[in-house]
Amino acid sequence: xxxxxxxxxxxxxxxxxxxxxxxxxxxxxxxxxxxxxxxxxxxxxxxxxxxxxxxxxxxxxxxxxxxxxxxxxxxxxxxxxxxxxxxxxxxxxxxxxxxxxxxxxxxxxxxxxxxxxxxxxxxxxxxxxxxxxxxxxxxxxxxxxxxxxxxxxxxxxxxxxxxxxxxxxxxxxxxxxxxxxxxxxxxxxxxxxxxxxxxxxxxxxxxxxxxxxxxxxxxxxxxxxxxxxxxxxxxxxxxxxxxxxxxxxxxxxxxxxxxxxxxxxxxxxxxxxxxxxxxxxxxxxxxxxxxxxxxxxxxxxxxxxxxxxxxxxxxxxxxxxxxxxxxxxxxxxxxxxxxxxxxxxxxxxxxxxxxxxxxxxxxxxxxxxxxxxxxxxxxxxxxxxxxxxxxxxxxxxxxxxxxxxxxxxxxxxxxxxxxxxxxxxxxxxxxxxxxxxxxxxxxxxxxxxxxxxxxxxxxxxxxxxxxx
Amino acid sequence: xxxxxxxxxxxxxxxxxxxxxxxxxxxxxxxxxxxxxxxxxxxxxxxxxxxxxxxxxxxxxxxxxxxxxxxxxxxxxxxxxxxxxxxxxxxxxxxxxxxxxxxxxxxxxxxxxxxxxxxxxxxxxxxxxxxxxxxxxxxxxxxxxxxxxxxxxxxxxxxxxxxxxxxxxxxxxxxxxxxxxxxxxxxxxxxxxxxxxxxxxxxxxxxxxxxxxxxxxxxxxxxxxxxxxxxxxxxxxxxxxxxxxxxxxxxxxxxxxxxxxxxxxxxxxxxxxxxxxxxxxxxxxxxxxxxxxxxxxxxxxxxxxxxxxxxxxxxxxxxxxxxxxxxxxxxxxxxxxxxxxxxxxxxxxxxxxxxxxxxxxxxxxxxxxxxxxxxxxxxxxxxxxxxxxxxxxxxxxxxxxxxxxxxxxxxxxxxxxxxxxxxxxxxxxxxxxxxxxxxxxxxxxxxxxxxxxxxxxxxxxxxxxxxxxxxxxxxxxxxxxxxxxxxxxx
Numbered sequence: 009x010x011x012x013x014x015x016x017x018x019x020x021x022x023x024x025x026x027x028x029x030x031x032x033x034x035x036x037x038x039x040x041x042x043x044x045x046x047x048x049x050x051x052x053x054x055x056x057x058x059x060x061x062x063x064x065x066x067x068x069x070x071x072x073x074x075x076x077x078x079x080x081x082x083x084x085x086x087x088x089x090x091x092x093x094x095x096x097x098x099x100x101x102x103x104x105x106x107x108x109x110x111x112x113x114x115x116x117x118x119x120x121x122x123x124x125x126x127x128x129x130x131x132x133x134x135x136x137x138x139x140x141x142x143x144x145x146x147x148x149x150x151x152x153x154x155x156x157x158x159x160x161x162x163x164x165x166x167x168x169x170x171x172x173x174x175x176x177x178x179x180x181x182x183x184x185x186x187x188x189x190x191x192x193x194x195x196x197x198x199x200x201x202x203x204x205x206x207x208x209x210x211x212x213x214x215x216x217x218x219x220x221x222x223x224x225x226x227x228x229x230x231x232x233x234x235x236x237x238x239x240x241x242x243x244x245x246x247x248x249x250x251x252x253x254x255x256x257x258x259x260x261x262x263x264x265x266x267x268x269x270x271x272x273x274x275x276x277x278x279x280x281x282x283x284x285x286x287x288x289x290x291x292x293x294x295x296x297x298x299x300x301x302x303x304x305x306x307x308x309x310x311x312x313x314x315x316x317x318x319x320x321x322x323x324x325x326x327x328x329x330x331x332x333x334x335x336x337x338x339x340x341x342x343x344x345x346x347x348x349x350x351x352x353x354x355x356x357x358x359x360x361x362x363x364x365x366x367x368x369x370x371x372x373x374x375x376x377x378x379x380x381x382x383x384x385x386x387x388x389x390x391x392x393x394x395x396x397x398x399x400x401x402x403x404x405x406x407x408x409x410x411x412x413x414x415x416x417x418x419x420x421x422x423x424x425x426x427x428x429x430x431x432x433x434x435x436x437x438x439x440x441x442x443x444x445x446x447x448x449x450x451x452x453x454x455x456x457x458x459x460x461x462x463x464x465x466x467x468x469x470x471x472x473x474x475x476x
Numbered sequence: 477x478x479x480x481x482x483x484x485x486x487x488x489x490x491x492x493x494x495x496x497x498x499x500x501x502x503x504x505x506x507x508x509x510x511x512x513x514x515x516x517x518x519x520x521x522x523x524x525x526x527x528x529x530x531x532x533x534x535x536x537x538x539x540x541x542x543x544x545x546x547x548x549x550x551x552x553x554x555x556x557x558x559x560x561x562x563x564x565x566x567x568x569x570x571x572x573x574x575x576x577x578x579x580x581x582x583x584x585x586x587x588x589x590x591x592x593x594x595x596x597x598x599x600x601x602x603x604x605x606x607x608x609x610x611x612x613x614x615x616x617x618x619x620x621x622x623x624x625x626x627x628x629x630x631x632x633x634x635x636x637x638x639x640x641x642x643x644x645x646x647x648x649x650x651x652x653x654x655x656x657x658x659x660x661x662x663x664x665x666x667x668x669x670x671x672x673x674x675x676x677x678x679x680x681x682x683x684x685x686x687x688x689x690x691x692x693x694x695x696x697x698x699x700x701x702x703x704x705x706x707x708x709x710x711x712x713x714x715x716x717x718x719x720x721x722x723x724x725x726x727x728x729x730x731x732x733x734x735x736x737x738x739x740x741x742x743x744x745x746x747x748x749x750x751x752x753x754x755x756x757x758x759x760x761x762x763x764x765x766x767x768x769x770x771x772x773x774x775x776x777x778x779x780x781x782x783x784x785x786x787x788x789x790x791x792x793x794x795x796x797x798x799x800x801x802x803x804x805x806x807x808x809x810x811x812x813x814x815x816x817x818x819x820x821x822x823x824x825x826x827x828x829x830x831x832x833x834x835x836x837x838x839x840x841x842x843x844x845x846x847x848x849x850x851x852x853x854x855x856x857x858x859x860x861x862x863x864x865x866x867x868x869x870x871x872x873x874x875x876x877x878x879x880x881x882x883x884x885x886x887x888x889x890x891x892x893x894x895x896x897x898x899x900x901x902x903x904x905x906x907x908x909x910x911x912x913x914x915x916x917x918x919x920x921x922x923x924x925x926x927x928x929x930x931x932x933x934x935x936x937x938x939x940x941x942x943x944x945x946x947x948x949x950x951x952x953x954x955x956x957x958x959x960x961x962x963x964x965x966x
Contacts, residue, residue, distance in 0.1 A: 020586060021584070021585065021607050021610070022583065023581055023610065024555060024580075024582060025548050025584065027548055028548060028552035029548055029550075031549065032549070058659070059523050059525075059526055059527050059550070059654040060549075060623075060654070062524065062891070063527070063553035069891050069894055074894050075891075075894045075898060077895075079517045079518070080516070080517075080520065081517060083623075084513050084657070084658060085655060085656060085657075087655065088655050096516070098515070101487075101517070102487060102488055102518055106518075106872055107519075107872075118546075118547055118549075118624040119654070122624060122628065158589070159547045159548075159549045160591070161589050163548060230898060230939065231939075233940055238484060238872065239871070239872055240871070240895055240899070366548075396581065415555065418579070
């Protein structure tokens with residue numbers, strides 16, 4: 009019944025990339041590192057040119073509409089010639105003295121990797137200097153984690169993976185007593201998604217350690233009375249203590265394949281069992297997430313959670329056959345999100361006719377082939393591709409609806425195929441970072457989002473079809 | 477001493493010389509130290525030279541294909557950043573077939589580790605050829621160096637020279653890798669010189685008139701150019717080339733044929749006006765169109781230059797009559813409100829006086845990301861006594877400025893906006909604007925409206941939970957019927 013066609017980019021020039029470079033992923037992960045007291049926290053320090061931090065801050069700000077404080081070592085010509093030693097050491101010192109963080113993640117870039125800076129060595133020197141300046145006690149409190157993210161290797165998903173792994177490798181302590189928690193590596197998802205995962209786990213009576221938790225830092229309340237300023241730090245995030253404690257967890261679930269490194273590292277070093285994927289979108293993938301939790305913890309799936317499942321099933325029964333059946337979709341972006349959404353699309357009776365990711369990853373192709381078995385029709389799998397390739401393909405073989413982030417908004421306009429916004433970045437419409445698409449409740453949101461888009465585009469012009 | 481060491485800067489005392497408090501009896505030379513390297517780890521708001529050239533100067537050109545010679549990151553970040561809308565109209569009356577081409581596409585050489593080791597020239601060549609094939613409509617190809625290609629030393633000039641001949645269209649290389657210069661300003665500089673050196677003088681315009689001008693440093697942010705254009709048209713002045721808002725590649729090539737250059741953004745584009753004057757004898761005039769007074773003064777000056785004083789006067793009177801009622805409304809509402817202007821560069825001297833004179837606001841702080849000495853001189857000249865003038869403020873200083881100077885509103889960029897909001901300070905974007913355009917007479921009303929909407933946002937009265945219901949009703953803004961009709965007429 010199903011058939012797949014797999015294509016890779018057939019030109020070198022990349023046109024409207026679907027991925028960006030490693031440091032962004034690392035900053036995404038790093039930004040969610042905060043400490044428990046609300047006094048001292050964590051910060052990314054990008055060892056590179058100012059653009060390397062500014063562009064990322066710009067991207068985070070317009071997506072989340074939140075501050076994103078990311079420091080940079082400001083490499084200039086002299087550093088290109090003589091190395092970035094001075095910049096990194098003084099940058100760490102300045103951050104330590106003025107921002108009093110608990111943790112600094114040193115994120116490398118093209119320039120610092122090409123120059124060949126001895127980041128580990130410089131960190132040691134910086135730690136000595138910080139000790140001299142701030143005293144031993146204060147200096148010891150500041151963890152400094154090197155995160156190697158050469159931008160010319162792979163993409164931001166790898167950067168995320170490298171960052172989480174570095175955090176675990178450098179901060180996690182040897183296990184003591186079980187904490188009965190589950191480590192979750194959520195991937196590059198929205199605050200709403202992380203909150204939904206926590207909600208599911210809370211319903212099952214489980215506690216999590218998020219590696220890392222972007223939910224509150226990237227969606228934080230405006231409450232001057234309860235906000236820490238000078239320096240401003242948002243509430244929430246994963247604490248250093250939690251990170252240290254992650255070796256005591258019952259297991260690690262990485263919701264995405266690109267978060268597997270840290271999960272495997274925890275398993276190898278500390279015997280914390282790990283499961284990778286699936287990204288819990290739709291019924292079957294969320295079911296699997298619940299089964300994974302159940303297997304790791306022996307906890308029951310409560311009735312209330314099955315009711316939530318029932319609400320999604322009910323919505324699907326009520327809506328999909330009339331409005332969605334047989335409709336085709338093109339889905340692009342984050343490889344795990346794409347496979348997750350594709351599977352859900354199949355559950356809705358639609359066909360994921362075209363799926364596209366910028367990641368050049370065989371795993372994605374294999375995962376998609378599995379999903380395609382549930383699809384009614386041919387699935388074209390584009391990997392290592394870009395948005396231009398998607399556009400050209402859609403010109404030849406259009407679909408009913410496109411699902412992806414805001415960078416596809418002009419394709420929507422020019423090809424007149426509506427775009428359902430999901431993932432990162434969504435900067436042109438509001439609220440998408442708050443609303444989950446994972447879990448059963450996220451499934452309902454995504455179902456409504458897709459259906460209303462189809463109603464607006466295909467039904468509304470024939471308005472009497474919407475009468476009842 | 478007119479310089480202030482902030483509390484938050486105790487650990488980096490070298491910041492002191494960047495924070496100057498305006499005193500009229502100071503010698504002229506007292507301005508903040510500027511255009512110097514950033515202190516590592518200070519949480520600067522500055523960007524890189526690549527952003528300066530692609531993001532500011534060339535990204536507005538409607539018919540050029542942009543190829544970033546970089547690993548994927550810089551290409552991804554260069555996409556759809558600044559709000560530079562374009563039309564499809566070309567100077568010869570034809571239509572450029574790819575709508576929104578400059579906003580819709582960005583290309584890159586997608587360098588990998590092996591290219592870093594063995595050089596990226598082959599990929600640069602291949603990518604440019606592929607870009608030309610993918611978009612044969614593009615009239616030129618602009619290629620950009622980045623940190624990686626700057627460090628591995630790729631000779632981009634050699635490659636583009638060959639390809640220009642091979643493709644029969646201009647292929648230009650911009651050598652402003654991210655690490656060059658202290659700020660994005662370096663990229664502006666390189667962009668100006670590169671475009672001048674390779675393009676200006678290489679083509680002839682389809683026709684010329686005695687009233688041809690170059691409008692330099694006008695990038696059509698959120699449609700600014702489209703506000704200014706009718707002024708010129710009504711005055712009988714022909715904008716032969718815009719550098720570079722809504723312009724096409726060829727317009728840059730024939731800039732030498734204008735009778736006068738007008739320099740709008742004097743930080744990013746005085747360079748090319750200067751070069752054109754030296755090489756081709758086209759004089760230039762620095763202009764300022766922000767706020768009604770400066771706009772009127774400068775239109776008069778341009779009118780005088782061409783002997784079109786009456787026509788200039790007519791434009792001014794017509795627009796002033798149009799905006800007067802609204803201007804008065806906003807002036808009444810914004811009277812005495814304190815403002816902090818934090819732009820990249822020139823808006824720090826464009827805006828303070830108009831905000832004060834036309835809207836009755838009080839400018840308490842001014843700061844820039846990348847202004848140079850000449851800019852700070854102008855800022856100082858236009859700033860009132862005791863205004864704090866800060867070069868490259870970092871986010872901790874931002875917090876201290878807000879605490880010390882208690883502005884009611886900040887005019888700034890998206891990176892700063894949400895931190896300001898967390899500190900209960902409304903913020904209006906002035907790099908890419910909120911609901912612009914902000915230039916010219918009508919644009920100033922848009923700015924005033926956005927400032928008004930931000931300060932009078934009802935949410936600021938509802939920020940904290942109150943244990944008891946207040947006796948007094950909340951001071952929610954209610955418009956009179958007259959005000960409503962004025963606003964809805966916009």
